[in-house]
Structures are given as C-alpha cells and as structure tokens.
Amino acid sequence: MSSALSRTNLARGYPIALLSAVFLATTAILIRYLTLNYHIPAMVLAFWRDVFVALTLFPILALLRPYLLRLDKSSLRFLTVFGLLLAVFNALWTLSVALNGASVATVLAYCSAAFTALLGWLFFKERLDAAKILAVAICLLGCVLVSGAISRAAWQTNPIGILSGILAGLGYAIYTLLGRSAAQRGLSPWTTLLYTFAFASVFLMVFNLFPGGFLPGAAENPADLFWLGGAITGWAVLFLLAAGPTVAGFGLYNLSLVYLPASVANLVVITEPLFTAIFAYFLLDEKMSSLQVFGGMLILAGVIFLRIYEGRLANRISPQPADNIEVVL
Numbered sequence: 001m002s003s004a005l006s007r008t009n010l011a012r013g014y015p016i017a018l019l020s021a022v023f024l025a026t027t028a029i030l031i032r033y034l035t036l037n038y039h040i041p042a043m044v045l046a047f048w049r050d051v052f053v054a055l056t057l058f059p060i061l062a063l064l065r066p067y068l069l070r071l072d073k074s075s076l077r078f079l080t081v082f083g084l085l086l087a088v089f090n091a092l093w094t095l096s097v098a099l100n101g102a103s104v105a106t107v108l109a110y111c112s113a114a115f116t117a118l119l120g121w122l123f124f125k126e127r128l129d130a131a132k133i134l135a136v137a138i139c140l141l142g143c144v145l146v147s148g149a150i151s152r153a154a155w156q157t158n159p160i161g162i163l164s165g166i167l168a169g170l171g172y173a174i175y176t177l178l179g180r181s182a183a184q185r186g187l188s189p190w191t192t193l194l195y196t197f198a199f200a201s202v203f204l205m206v207f208n209l210f211p212g213g214f215l216p217g218a219a220e221n222p223a224d225l226f227w228l229g230g231a232i233t234g235w236a237v238l239f240l241l242a243a244g245p246t247v248a249g250f251g252l253y254n255l256s257l258v259y260l261p262a263s264v265a266n267l268v269v270i271t272e273p274l275f276t277a278i279f280a281y282f283l284l285d286e287k288m289s290s291l292q293v294f295g296g297m298l299i300l301a302g303v304i305f306l307r308i309y310e311g312r313l314a315n316r317i318s319p320q321p322a323d324n325i326e327v328v329l
Contacts, residue, residue: 009259009260010259010260010310010311012259013256013258013259013260013264013265013268014260014268016252016255016256016259017252017253017256017260017265017268017269018268018269018271019252020248020249020250020252020253020255020256020269021249021268021269021270021271021272021275022272022275023244023245023248023249023252024245024249024250024253024269024272025245025272025274025275025276025278025279026244026245026249026275026276026279027241027245027246027249028097028105028276028280029276029279029280029283030237030240030241030245031045031094031097031098031241032097032098032101032280033237033283034234034237034238034241035097035098037234038227038228038231038234040227040228040234041208041217041218041219041220041224041227042091042094042095042097042098042216042217043091043094043095043204043207043208043215043216043217043218043219044208044217044218044219044224044225044227045094045238046087046090046091046093046094046204047201047204047205047207047208047225048238048242049090049094049238049241049242049246050086050087050090050197050198050200050201050204050242051201051242052238052239052241052242052243053193053194053197053201053242053243053246053247053250054194054197054198054201056242056243056247057190057193057194057197057247058194058198061190061191061194065188065190068188068190068191068194069191069194071191071195075185075187076195078181078182078185079182079187079192079195079196079199080199082178082182082192082195082196082199083195083196083197083198083199083200083202083203084199084200084203085171085174085175085178086175086196086197086199086200087199087200087201087203087204087207088171088203089168089171089172089174089175090200090204091204091207091215091217092164092165092167092168092171093105093109093168093171093172094217095164095168095216095217096108096109096161096164096165096168098217099160099161099164100161100162100164100165101280105165105168108143108162108165108166108168108169109165109168109169109172110139110143110169110172110266110269110270110272110299111140111143111165111166111169111170112169112170112171112172112173112176112266113136113139113140113143113263113266113267113270114136114140115169115170115172115173115174116172116173116176116177116262116263116266116267117132117133117136117263117266117267119173119174119177119262120177120180120261120262120263121263123177126261126262126263127261128263131305131306131309132263132264132267132306134302134305135267135302135303135305135306135309136263136267136302137302138298138299138301138302138305139267139270139298139299139302139303141295141298142294142295142296142297142298142299142300142301142302143270143295143299144295145291145292145294145295145298160216164216172266173266176253176257176262176265176266177262179192179253179254179257179262180257180261180262180265182254182257183254183257183258189251189254189255189257189258190251190254192254193247193250193251193254197250205225208224208225209222253265253269256268256269264306264310267302267303267306268303268306270299270302270303271299271300271303274296274299274300277292277296
C-alpha cells in the first residue's frame, strides 16, 4: 500500500461514500416504521430484507452483467463466510433499531470507526497516525453524545439495546474490512453484494428456525417467518427497504472500498447519523436534544478534518494507485 491516497481515489471515494451514507440513513427509518407499526421480530425483518436484496439484484445482474454471477471456489468460500458475518451484523443492527430508535441505533453502529481503524491497521497495514486517531476520537465522542450513552440511566434502562448497538458497530467494522478484502480480490462490488446478502438470508433463516425463539428478536415458531401475513403495505415497505436504500447504500459503500482504505470509508459514512436524525425528525417525530445535535456536529467535524488532512497528504506525496486494485464494475 502506498503511503498516501492518490488525489484521484480521494476524489472518487469520498463522494461515493457520502452518497452511500444518504441512502443508508433511510434504512433505519424504514426498519423503525416496520417495528413500530407491525411489531415484526427483528431477525425476521432482517431475513426478508436480505432475501429481497438478493431477489432484486439477481435478475438485474443476470440480464445486464451475467459474467458477474460466475465465481471460482475460493471466492465462493470467502463470500459464504462474509454472508455469515453479514447475517450476524444485520440481526444485531435490526435489533438495535427496534430497541433504541432510528437515530440512536445508527449512531451506536458507528462506534465501528474505532474498530475499523484498529483492525485495518492490524490486518491490512492501513495507516494509523495521530490525525486519523484524532478523527476517530472526535467522531466517537459525537456518537456518545448523540446516543445518550454518556448517561448512566441509559445503561440502566436499556442495557441490551446499547449492547446490541455496540456489537452492531463491531459487525459493521468486520463487514467493512471484508468488503475491502473483496475489492482487493478483484470482485465486483455488486457481485459481493448479491452473494453476501443471499448467503446471509440463508443463515438468518436458520437463526429464526432455532426452537423456542432462543435468539433475541428471532421467530418463536416457523409461522412467524410470515409475520406480516396479508399486510400488503408492510410487505411493500419491507421490499422498498431492501430494493432501494439497502441495495444502493451497501452497493455504493462496497464501491467506495475500491478507492478508499476501510478506516477512511467507514469514517466518511459515519455522517449517516446526521441524515438519519433529520429523516427521523420529519418522518418519525424523533427529537434530538441540543447535546445530541452538538454530537452530530462533532461527527461531521471529524470527517471534514480527515478529508482535509488526506487531501493535503496526497498533495505532498507523489500520488500512486492506492492498492493496485482492478475491479470489474
């Protein structure tokens, strides 16, 4: 890996990651709508979300880019493991939204910034200098303020919710790093998205079929997999959640990982809570305190600081391709 990102990769990666954050911000809103209005178990919702993502992408790729469906055995094994970890992440994320609300759940998920920076440094030899550590610290402080986790009462009244949110953050970090690894393997972001969500749906079905609702948020019996029954509006919103913001958000995020290190992409997408808070305010009437608004401003400040720093670093050092990655898009 070169010592600095090239200006070209920065110019491509940042806008893609930021647009990904805008799309992803609406996923929490739609999940919250479904859990509030239909009380659908979190893991059942996550299962159908992943199924509909796969059903949306497969015919599109089969018609327009059929060669993207072909995989060798090594890539298939890799994406199967990736799908398992995505299933765990999706289950934790959906449970967190159900227990914490859209805004807080989104912010808690972005404790992934610290996990991603550390794990990226350990496993991908990504740069971890004082500037990146400062950006992570600023963003994490913003996450703490927005989530209300600074209050002891929050931990006393909703410990499972906050714990599920933090674990979702760890899952997001692992997803980010595996997405970066998929890019380095030369896999198309859309191939990765299709296969990981398809495999994740299989694993989530298994999780839901564990007897007696053993796992939090899982179906208590097989019939609960069709929790929405004849609720056409509920099914329509669930399909919209998958076919719209999930496909676009995760697809663009995977694409940003072609151009940016995992830790940088994750820090850019950490702006998602700001968009989620805005959407939640207008659509769900979820209010944020002045302290939470200040936390959101800190998150944005951390991302802007990192972008300026990376840009100046790229200008000082002769730009080279960040990772010599060749990806079929």
